[in-house]
Structures are given as C-alpha cells and as structure tokens.
Amino acid sequence: MHFSPSTVQLTTGGKALRLHLLSTGAVAVKTKFREAMGKGLSSTLRFILDRKFTEWLPVWVLVIEHPEGIFLVDTGELAAVNDPAYFKSSGILANWFDTTQFKFEVDREEEVDRQLLAFGIGTKDIRAIILTHLHFDHTDGLRHFPDARFLVARSEWERPFGDLPALYPPHFRPDLLDLDCSWGAFERVAFLTEAKDLALVHTPGHTHGHCSVLLRTDTCHILFAADVCYSEQQLLQEKFSANSASLPAARKTYASIKAFARQYPLVFLPSHDAGSGIRLQQLATLPGI
Numbered sequence: 001m002h003f004s005p006s007t008v009q010l011t012t013g014g015k016a017l018r019l020h021l022l023s024t025g026a027v028a029v030k031t032k033f034r035e036a037m038g039k040g041l042s043s044t045l046r047f048i049l050d051r052k053f054t055e056w057l058p059v060w061v062l063v064i065e066h067p068e069g070i071f072l073v074d075t076g077e078l079a080a081v082n083d084p085a086y087f088k089s090s091g092i093l094a095n096w097f098d099t100t101q102f103k104f105e106v107d108r109e110e111e112v113d114r115q116l117l118a119f120g121i122g123t124k125d126i127r128a129i130i131l132t133h134l135h136f137d138h139t140d141g142l143r144h145f146p147d148a149r150f151l152v153a154r155s156e157w158e159r160p161f162g163d164l165p166a167l168y169p170p171h172f173r174p175d176l177l178d179l180d181c182s183w184g185a186f187e188r189v190a191f192l193t194e195a196k197d198l199a200l201v202h203t204p205g206h207t208h209g210h211c212s213v214l215l216r217t218d219t220c221h222i223l224f225a226a227d228v229c230y231s232e233q234q235l236l237q238e239k240f241s242a243n244s245a246s247l248p249a250a251r252k253t254y255a256s257i258k259a260f261a262r263q264y265p266l267v268f269l270p271s272h273d274a275g276s277g278i279r280l281q282q283l284a285t286l287p288g289i
C-alpha cells in the first residue's frame with residue numbers, strides 16, 4: 001500500500017511556506033487497538049485477543065519549508081522494521097508485542113531520506129527535527145540524520161511510555177524543550193521560530209508527554225496531531241484508542257483541540273489518518289466543532 005505525498009504552498013507573515021506530508025510506508029493495528037473496547041486491562045486484553053487488523057494506515061511525517069529554515073516533524077518508519085530480529089534488542093516482551101500487534105509494509109524508497117531527496121531536500125538541509133513522542137514508528141528514521149538537531153519535550157523524554165531506546169541511534173541526544181508558554185486553548189507550548197508561528201504543543205494521553213506541532217499560516221492553522229487519535233472522525237465522535245498512557249488526559253486533549261478549533265480554523269492531521277493528505281491539500285478545517 002502506497003500513500004502519495006501531499007504538498008501545499010502557503011504564506012506566513014507574507015513569506016512563502018511550503019509543506020509536504022510524506023508517508024513512510026504503511027502500518028496496520030488491531031481494530032480494538034485503534035478503537036478501545038472497555039477500559040484499562042479489559043481493553044488491553046480485548047485488543048491482544050482481537051484477530052482482526054485494520055486496513056493499511058499511513059505513517060506520515062511533515063516537512064515544513066519555513067522562512068526560518070526547514071523543519072521535519074517525526075522521522076517515520078524503516079524497511080528494516082520487517083526484519084524478524086528488529087525488535088530483539090528491546091527484550092522479550094517488546095519483541096513479542098511489536099511483532100504480533102502491528103504489521104508494516106515499508107519499502108526502502110519510502111524511508112524519509114529518499115522522499116526528502118525527491119523534493120530536493122538533503123538530510124543536512126534540515127534545521128531541526130521535532131519529535132512528537134518517542135514511539136518507534138516516529139523515531140526509527142532518526143538514523144538517517146547523524147548531524148541534525150533534535151527537539152523533544154522534556155516531559156516526554158523524562159517520562160516516556162512504550163519507547164524502545166535500544167533502537168535509538170547513538171547520535172540521538174535531543175535538546176529538551178520546556179513547554180512554558182500558552183497559545184489559545186493550549187496551555188503548554190514551546191515556540192520554535194522567531195516569528196512564533198510554529199510551536200510544540202503538549203497534547204497528552206497517548207503518552208504522558210505526547211506533543212503535537214502547531215503552525216499558523218496566513219490562511220489557517222495546521223495541527224500535526226501525531227497519535228492524539230487515529231482519525232479526524234475519532235476526535236469528532238469522542239472515541240479513544242486503547243493503550244493510552246492516560247484516558248483522562250486524552251479527553252482533556254480532545255477538549256483543548258476543539259476549543260482551539262472554535263477560535264481558529266484548524267486543519268487536523270493525525271499521523272495514521274489516511275484522510276490527512278487530502279485535508280492538507282484542500283486546507284479542510286475541522287467541521288462542526
């Protein structure tokens with residue numbers, strides 16, 4: 001399954017801004033992992049026993065060609081994920097979980113470095129790599145960027161949930177950001193540009209320190225929402241996925257996103273939502289909030 005990249009040309013403060021949404025292969029998860037049945041342990045058991053996988057879903061990364069430099073949000077998956085020994089270094093439990101609960105389809109050509117090159121962007125041209133959280137399908141591509149600057153929320157780094165540090169490349173020593181500003185309904189953000197039009201935003205639930213990336217353009221606001229949920233529909237219908245670090249935090253995050261979207265038209269882009277590509281292209285904002 002191949003998801004085509006989406007590119008959109010916009011402006012910020014009157015200056016050109018170009019965005020590319022690229023899917024680094026495809027993933028499938030258990031249907032009851034995407035949408036939880038029950039709570040806590042019962043929800044975990046239900047998805048583990050579930051024999052049905054979802055359709056193929058994208059693994060988006062966002063490239064922001066901003067007047068202040070090129071930012072990459074998350075690094076996506078690698079073809080190596082299908083190597084039977086890929087997760088062995090993370091221990092027996094992680095190896096069992098990650099080889100039985102997920103399925104991947106990734107070609108070498110879909111890895112982030114190759115797709116960036118297709119847009120004339122070399123891995124050394126990236127000003128900073130912003131990580132929403134530390135799950136392997138967001139961090140595996142780190143190995144393509146030995147010289148990059150990495151930005152991670154301090155709260156995610158200091159209290160990770162389900163990360164696999166054995167898979168990090170040795171050069172991964174991120175700068176830790178304190179989210180001590182606010183932006184509209186978002187109470188904990190760190191601005192990433194001088195223009196204060198790009199920020200890392202705390203959107204906890206999936207992990208304790210989970211973040212999204214918020215961008216203001218002259219047309220609309222855009223939220224790369226990572227794993228806040230699996231689809232725009234899920235947010236609108238108040239449905240939650242299983243295996244959250246905190247369900248109350250996930251509920252509060254949904255409320256903050258909806259409150260922000262009532263203030264400012266917001267294009268909402270989860271990492272594993274097949275609809276994110278077309279919504280970015282059409283700048284389709286969250287409806288009926």
Ligand SMILES: [Zn+2]
Nearest residue numbers: 133135206227
């Ligand atoms: Zn995740």
